[in-house]
Amino acid sequence: MTPFPVVLSIPHGGTAVPVELQGRVSLDRHGIHDDSDPFVREMYDLGGRVAEVISTDIARAFVDLNRAPDDLPPANPDGLVKTLTCVGQPIYTPGKELDARLIARLIDTYYTPYHARLERAVSKPGLALGIDCHSMLPVGPPIGPDTGQPRPMICVGNVRGRACPMGLAERFAACLCSAFCLEPHQVSLNQPFGGGYITRTYGGNPVPWLQVEMNRALYLDPPWFERRTLSMDPARLQELNAQFATAVADFFA
DSSP states (O other): OOOEEEEEEETTOBOBOOGGGTTTBOOOHHHHHHHSOTTHHHHHOOBTTEEEEEEOSBBTTTOOTTSOTTOOTTTOTBSSSBSBOTTSOBOBOTTOOOOHHHHHHHIIIIIHHHHHHHHHHHTSTTOOEEEEEEEEOSBBOTTSTTBTOBOOSEEEEOGGGTSSOHHHHHHHHHHHHHHTTOOGGGEEESSSOOOOHHHHHHTTSSSOEEEEEEEGGGTSSTTTEETTTTEEOHHHHHHHHHHHHHHHHHHTO
């Protein structure tokens, strides 16, 4: 079949520690897992069925590809490079924090190439939609815009119409609602997330972009997920991937 004219960006699905940071990191594998969007590559990757899928192996805790290039500590401990995880856990061993030279190296090695790929993808003729793919905690964390508040099962963000026309965003939200067998109130628009740096930067320039956030309650709970070993039922991930594929297909039907 002809691939759908969509580019998928998956910036937070990696769990790897950059080689440049060996010996500096205080997080264990659970801490890295908790600060990432766990298993989203398996959930969203429609390789071969869409125009392009862009993702990374590097964990969000070390290089956040969904941040502006000047969004850095100490002004923001949750910027492009971070000092704290989303739950306030220190990322680096005391005395081994990043200096300016190492930050620049991380940006050159991981951040700049990812965005170069995005820029090439959106410049290709015939592209109809970009989707930045994420997962979210079931309840807003301390650094979230909705601290302590329960979240919907899926959030679709279009920067309140600036990254993608409202009609297209509403249509895609309806396709997700149907494909995932959810009630309308379980799929929100721009609440709690309207769209991060990638959606704001590439959206409507000229391709419309959406940010999609799946609630981790859809998969990071028993019986699918085992917290001690961080093991995940592959059948559940395949099911979510198939549902997402159905939503994309229905959108273009």
